Amino acid sequence: MLEKMMKSKLFGWVDERTGAEAIIKSQLTEYQVPKNLNYMWNFGSLALLVLVLQILTGIFLAMYYKPSAALTYGGYTVAFDSVERIMRDVNFGWLIRYMHAVGASAFFVVVYMHIARGMYYGSFKGPRELLWIIGVVILLIMQGAAFFGYLLPWGQMSFWGATVITNLFGALPVIGGFLQEVLRGGFAVGDPTLNRFFSLHYLFPLLLAAIVGGHVHALHVVHSNNPSGLDVHEGKSTIPFHPYYTIKDAFGVGVFLLFYCYIVFFNPQMGGYFIEVDNYVPANNLQTPPHIAPVWYLTPWYTILRSFESKLLGVLAMGASLAILFVLPFLDKSKVRSARYRPVYRQMVFLFFITVIVLGYCGHSAPTPTLKLIGQLATTYYFAFFLLLPFVHKFEKTKPLPEEI
Amino acid sequence: MKLKQFLTVAGMTLALAMPFAAQANEGGVALKHAEVDASDHEQVRRGLTVFAEVCMGCHSAKYVTYKGLMDYPEIGLSREEVDELRGDKPLTAGMITDLSPEDATVSYGKVPPDLSLIVNARRGGANYVYSILTGFESDPDGKIPDGNYNEYFPGHRIAMPDPLGWLDHDEADTAELEQQAEDVAAFLTFIGDPHQNERHTIGKYVMIFLILLTIVLYLLKKEVWKDVKH
Numbered sequence: 001m002l003e004k005m006m007k008s009k010l011f012g013w014v015d016e017r018t019g020a021e022a023i024i025k026s027q028l029t030e031y032q033v034p035k036n037l038n039y040m041w042n043f044g045s046l047a048l049l050v051l052v053l054q055i056l057t058g059i060f061l062a063m064y065y066k067p068s069a070a071l072t073y074g075g076y077t078v079a080f081d082s083v084e085r086i087m088r089d090v091n092f093g094w095l096i097r098y099m100h101a102v103g104a105s106a107f108f109v110v111v112y113m114h115i116a117r118g119m120y121y122g123s124f125k126g127p128r129e130l131l132w133i134i135g136v137v138i139l140l141i142m143q144g145a146a147f148f149g150y151l152l153p154w155g156q157m158s159f160w161g162a163t164v165i166t167n168l169f170g171a172l173p174v175i176g177g178f179l180q181e182v183l184r185g186g187f188a189v190g191d192p193t194l195n196r197f198f199s200l201h202y203l204f205p206l207l208l209a210a211i212v213g214g215h216v217h218a219l220h221v222v223h224s225n226n227p228s229g230l231d232v233h234e235g236k237s238t239i240p241f242h243p244y245y246t247i248k249d250a251f252g253v254g255v256f257l258l259f260y261c262y263i264v265f266f267n268p269q270m271g272g273y274f275i276e277v278d279n280y281v282p283a284n285n286l287q288t289p290p291h292i293a294p295v296w297y298l299t300p301w302y303t304i305l306r307s308f309e310s311k312l313l314g315v316l317a318m319g320a321s322l323a324i325l326f327v328l329p330f331l332d333k334s335k336v337r338s339a340r341y342r343p344v345y346r347q348m349v350f351l352f353f354i355t356v357i358v359l360g361y362c363g364h365s366a367p368t369p370t371l372k373l374i375g376q377l378a379t380t381y382y383f384a385f386f387l388l389l390p391f392v393h394k395f396e397k398t399k400p401l402p403e404e405i
Numbered sequence: 406m407k408l409k410q411f412l413t414v415a416g417m418t419l420a421l422a423m424p425f426a427a428q429a430n431e432g433g434v435a436l437k438h439a440e441v442d443a444s445d446h447e448q449v450r451r452g453l454t455v456f457a458e459v460c461m462g463c464h465s466a467k468y469v470t471y472k473g474l475m476d477y478p479e480i481g482l483s484r485e486e487v488d489e490l491r492g493d494k495p496l497t498a499g500m501i502t503d504l505s506p507e508d509a510t511v512s513y514g515k516v517p518p519d520l521s522l523i524v525n526a527r528r529g530g531a532n533y534v535y536s537i538l539t540g541f542e543s544d545p546d547g548k549i550p551d552g553n554y555n556e557y558f559p560g561h562r563i564a565m566p567d568p569l570g571w572l573d574h575d576e577a578d579t580a581e582l583e584q585q586a587e588d589v590a591a592f593l594t595f596i597g598d599p600h601q602n603e604r605h606t607i608g609k610y611v612m613i614f615l616i617l618l619t620i621v622l623y624l625l626k627k628e629v630w631k632d633v634k635h
Contacts, residue, residue, distance in 0.1 A: 035633050073501070074467050074519040084468050084521070087598070094600045243629050251626045254619030261615060265608025269525070280526035280597075290559075 002029065002242065027220060032238035033245055034226035036405045040121075041224070042252030043114035049253055050107045051212060055205050057100040064090055067198035069154060069191040069283070076282045079154040079194060098268040104146050105274045106260050108297035111142065119328075119349055122337030123225040129329035131218040136325045138211055143298065145204035148197040150295060151189075155279030160292045162197070163189045168318075171311045188285065228405050229337030237405045291366045299363030300356050306367065307379040317379070324386045331386055334393035341399040344392055352385045434557055439535030439587045443595040444602040449479050452592025455585050457490055457500075459568050460520060463509060467499035468521035469596045477599055513564045524590070524597040531590040533557070538586035541567040 005011060006021060015021045064086045068078035086093035115135070118124055124132035147165060151158045166189060170180035185192025223233050232238055239245075269275045273296050278289045294302050304321050308314035332345075339346040355378045362375035442448055453474070456466070471491040474482045482490070491498070506516045527533040540557040544550075551572060555563040569582050595601070 036635065073499075074465060075516070076467070076519070088468060088473075088600070094598070094604065098604075239633060244633065247622070247626045247629045251619065251622040254615065254622045258612070258615050258619060261608070261611050265604055265611060272528070277526060277528055280522045 028242040028246070029240055031220060031241040032234050033224050033241050034232045034405060035237060035239045035244075036226050036228065037224065037245070037248075038227055039252065040113070040117040040227075042249060042256075043110050043117060045249040046110045046252060046256050047107065047114055048212065049256070050103055050110055051205070051208060054100060054103045054107060055209065057096045057103065058202075058205065060096050061086065061100055062202065064093065065152065065198075067152065067194050069194050074282075075284065077154050079152065080282050083153045095264070098264045101275050102260065102264050102268055102270070104149065105270070105295070105297065106256075106263075107142065108146070110256070111139065112297075115139070116353055118225075119352070120339045120346075121225055121227055122229050122332070122334075122339065122342075124329045125332060125334075125337050126329065127222045128218075128225065131215065131222060132329050133326055134211060134215045134218055136322075138208060138215060139325070140322060141204050141208050141211065145201060145208065146295070146297065148201035148204065151194060151197045152201065153279060154194060154283045155276075156281040156283055156287075156289050157276045157279040157292070159189060159283035159285065160289055161294055162193060164292055165294070166193075168305070168311075168315045171315045173312070190285075225337065226405060227338060227340065228402060229341070230401060230405060232405055293364050296360060296364060299361075300359035301363075303359040303363035303375040304379045304382065306363070307372070307376045317383075321379075321382060324383070328386065328389075331389040332392075333390055334396065334398070336398045336401065341401055342392075342396060343399065344396040348385055348388070348392070351381065355381045355385070436529045436532040436536040436557060437539065439531050439590050441531040441535070441587060441591040441594055443591055444479065444605070445591065446479055446481070448588050448591040449595045451585075452588035452590070452595075453480060453482075455589040456520075456592050459585075460589065461500060461502050462568075463502055463504050463513075463517040463565075464520045465499065465501040466521045466596055467501055467519050469500050469599075470497055471500065472496045473599070477595075479595055479599075479602060513566075515564050517565065520593055520596075522597050524594045531594045534590040534593055535586050537563070537565075538569055538589070539571050539583060541572040543572070 002024070006015075006024065011020070064082060066078050066082040070078045072078060072081050083097070086097050088094075090096075118132065118135070147161075151162045166180055166183045169183060170176045172179065181187065183193070183196075184190070185196050226232060263270060263274070269277075276295065281289075293299060301318050301321060305314040305318040308317055334342060334345065336342050339349055358374065358378045359382065362371050362378065365371055471487050471494065474480050474490070475484065475487050487496070494501075502517075504517075509516050524530045524534060529536070536557040537555060540555045541552065542554055542556050544554040544561070549562050552566045553563055554561055569585055571582055574582055598604075
């Protein structure tokens with residue numbers, strides 16, 4: 001079909017003026033990809049899909065949403081009322097909003113799987129260092145966008161979550177107080193905070209779209225890694241992206257949509273994980289909820305924060321836990337990429353994944369002394385994983401690599 | 406091989422998620438189970454009656470308009486019924502109690518919460534509402550006066566006086582009071598998300614479509630890939 005279209009007169013006209021044929025060939029029909037990619041490689045295209053869904057649903061939500069903390073009847077606010085208006089009175093507003101709210105969690109599920117795949121198969125290693133670093137930037141912007149977005153319904157969790165997180169910046173020396181005030185637009189979270197968070201919540205996805213473009217471009221320069229970790233760019237071990245991976249990605253999209261739509265239509269709150277119970281209570285600055293926890297996708301880092309007695313240390317550790325991702329490609333010095341052939345790294349990285357899940361669990365639960373200890377142990381391993389990496393290659397006996405894939 | 410690994414990880418994730426479900430109801434006391442069906446026209450209508458006659462003495466449901474009571478097929482009141490219910494309030498007004506916040510503060514010490522979203526806003530949802538309504542007892546320690554002690558309320562001291570007259574009710578009335586509590590819980594479940602039944606109906610078609618689409622895409626993928634040797 002694509003070939004037929006490319007032979008048409010109209011396409012010829014466009015091609016003369018844009019070079020479209022060369023782009024399609026170099027990026028799709030003649031872009032060579034290793035033939036042995038498994039289904040873990042589907043999460044990149046899924047992340048792109050969710051990003052597009054989030055931007056589209058977000059545009060429609062912004063047509064009805066009103067970022068104002070002005071009080072209305074019964075202790076509610078204009079912002080909270082406008083969300084309920086979307087849920088009740090706007091035609092299919094409930095669908096758009098549930099797609100957006102579930103989409104936020106789906107985005108993180110997909111991206112965390114994508115990152116885990118990159119770590120397991122060593123996709124971050126040379127020559128893909130910059131590709132990985134751009135990916136970490138995307139993760140940080142995503143977390144920012146999600147955090148800004150969670151304030152918008154102006155429920156209890158929105159309000160207190162934003163209060164806790166903006167408080168963190170206040171713990172930094174010298175610039176802390178200033179930074180906190182700039183973020184909040186005042187001394188406490190209030191109407192100005194809501195307005196600037198709405199503005200930033202609209203800005204960040206646009207940044208994401210641009211940086212994702214850079215991520216894909218960087219990928220197409222260095223080419224895809226593959227489960228064996230061998231360098232395969234051409235020849236009989238590779239196949240063109242289109243039609244092979246376009247159809248495989250399309251099948252992945254089908255499977256993803258099955259899960260996504262099931263949640264959107266039958267369990268959009270996901271038992272309080274995707275939309276928290278307390279966020280159905282309007283924000284009240286005089287009443288702190290009994291247990292404040294961020295949404296699940298931020299809880300691992302929240303646990304790292306809570307693992308330290310000193311607030312400043314906690315904030316620094318949390319920052320470090322994200323910043324250390326940037327240098328991962330330079331910490332790992334092994335010549336072998338894939339964990340398939342690295343017995344020690346394989347154990348380490350699996351334990352790392354479990355650790356992140358444990359951190360997430362601890363961050364979501366109400367703090368108890370046992371959970372705090374578990375959280376501290378998990379935090380220790382989180383950092384130990386990265387700090388041990390530079391030494392692993394010295395004693396790790398890698399398995400023999402295959403000649404070809 | 407890869408599939409096995411994936412399943413192992415997925416299994417571990419699920420195992421870790423189990424304690425989350427277990428602790429969903431914080432506060433200790435296990436809630437009573439309520440038979441609630443927000444798509445049951447009869448039950449939601451009965452619940453509306455309880456809500457209008459009992460709850461609305463103090464509570465509002467500001468996001469539910471009188472017009473909505475006509476428009477939502479699950480309720481579908483006639484114009485006459487709505488006119489009787491709303492008195493001289495406009496059709497587009499929300500269901501707002503006649504008790505002013507000031508008077509409420511004088512009588513009960515606080516303003517009763519709006520009930521539009523109460524089922525979504527409480528852990529346990531409809532079960533919580535049902536348990537509270539049928540949870541008025543005498544304080545075993547004798548500290549909290551009768552009518553302010555509720556077995557299921559966090560801390561047990563509740564500002565809301567026993568609305569259905571559960572405390573000291575006749576044995577013969579138990580079934581009817583429980584029915585009223587379940588009905589109003591069903592009504593509140595419905596108004597918490599008034600498009601939920603429509604959502605479930607559409608959702609079934611969406612799932613059927615997606616299953617077919619995914620099967621077709623899988624077959625297409627197999628067809629395209631059949632010449633690739635592994």
